Amino acid sequence: MQTGQIIRALSGFYDVQSEHKIYRTRARGNFRKRKITPLVGDFVEFESESQTESGYILEILERKNEMIRPPVANIDQxxxxxxxxxxxxxxxxxxxxxxxxxxxxxxxxxxxxxxxxxxxxxxxxxxxxxxxxxxxxxxxxxxxxxxxxxxxxxxxxxxxxxxxxxxxxxxxxxxxxxxxxxxxxxxxxxxxxxxxxxxxxxxxxxxxxxxxxxxxxxTPGFSSLGILNVTSETLVSRYPEFREIGQDCKFRTCQHVMEPKCAVKAAVDAGEIMQSRYTNYLQFRAELKDIRPVYKKSK
Incomplete structure (x- = not known):
């Protein structure tokens, strides 16, 4: 048994790189029963007698992350x-x-x-x-x-x-x-x-x-993108500057919308946080709550 990383998936075959060599493999039949699909980027255990003969993926090792769009695992950057x-x-x-x-x-x-x-x-x-x-x-x-x-x-x-x-x-x-x-x-x-x-x-x-x-x-591109892998509650933690500045908010669970003594809103007003970042944040919250954002016309 060997270990390696899937670098290519095409027509039911998976090319696995192990010690600078490439092995053509298939997933074991029980993967489908277990509802497991190997992804490019997966680290796997596999067996293969040679690089010229098709081997089999035996197990997928734990993923540190998995992108939905595109479907790739174990991405660093x-x-x-x-x-x-x-x-x-x-x-x-x-x-x-x-x-x-x-x-x-x-x-x-x-x-x-x-x-x-x-x-x-x-x-x-x-x-x-x-x-x-x-x-x-x-x-x-x-x-x-x-x-x-x-x-x-x-x-x-x-x-x-x-x-x-x-x-x-x-x-x-x-x-x-x-x-x-x-x-x-x-x-x-x-x-x-x-x-x-x-x-x-x-x-x-x-x-x-x-x-x-x-x-x-x-990876395949996209013409539009929804808010993926986040909720209206966790959205606030996806902004690095909000995480840092938000430590000075009055309330530990501040969502930076209507709460008093909000350090993030104060930073937006002071120009320390870019206005578009905060405007987009409010729009994304509305989308995640399935509420259409309302824009008031300026007088």
Whole structure:
């Protein structure tokens, strides 16, 4: 019996990497009866007589986390690709995904693409917003010139000894970025649909690729994203700055909405917490409670 990690799943077969060798395997028949589905990223116990013959996965070891979208297990960090334009930059969508990553204890990194397609004024506005995210704990990669050797090296430097996924809005440039990191990958890319302002899905399956002493995965993109793996009660703990500043609230269980002497609301008023972060927080709470948010017109 051997141990390894699933790096590819396709048509009922699972490729398992063990000691720098790849073994083609299938899941044991009782997995279906036990309602267990192996995921890319799973650490497994398996048996295989050779690399040329199909072996069998015997057991899936305990997962430290499991992403729903995309379905990948044991992820250390996720590079969230956001586009400056086509599709348009969205702090709301970025917050949704970072909240999801926080719920799984996955470190989020943010990479801004298509900066060469916008004006200096728009770039500076986006960069100012992203500087806030960096301040609260999310490494930011926002080159003014796309895919410079320096920025590619900076991304690669985060890979060693980690399992990383690249994810984000469809058409934002995930596969393009990975092709610049390793041209031999030759991942498919697609044009943006002008009528829908979003890309066409090009990544059809999930695979972890050995890169710079780590494993890196390109994943199918999305055109929209709900609030995943969180409730209206736990949402507040998915904001790193809320967790820190909220320690000074009058009430330990403060939700930072109507409570008196709320340190988070005071920080928003003082400009210490970005207004859009708090506005999105209130919107997400409403969504999670299945209440349509009401917006009052300014007088």
């Amino acid at each position: 996720a590079v969230v690709i956001v586009s400056a334009v086509e599709p348009d930059f969205s702090l709301n969508l970025l917050d949704r995904f970072l909240i999801y990553l926080e719920s799984l204890n996955i470190q989020g990194l943010v990479y801004l693409t298509k900066t060469d397609m916008i004006s200096d004024e728009k770039y500076q506005a986006i960069k100012q917003s992203l500087d806030y995210y960096e301040k609260v704990g999310y490494p930011i990669f926002a080159p003014r010139t796309a895919f410079t050797p320096e920025i590619i090296q900076a991304i690669e430097d985060t890979f060693p000894d980690k399992t990383t996924v690249f994810t984000g809005q469809t058409g934002a440039g995930k596969s393009t970025l990975l092709n610049h990191i390793d041209p031999k990958l030759n991942l498919a890319t697609a044009e943006i649909s002008q009528s829908l302002n979003r890309g066409k899905h090009t990544t059809r399956h999930i695979e972890l690729i050995p890169l710079n002493d780590g494993l890196v995965g390109d």
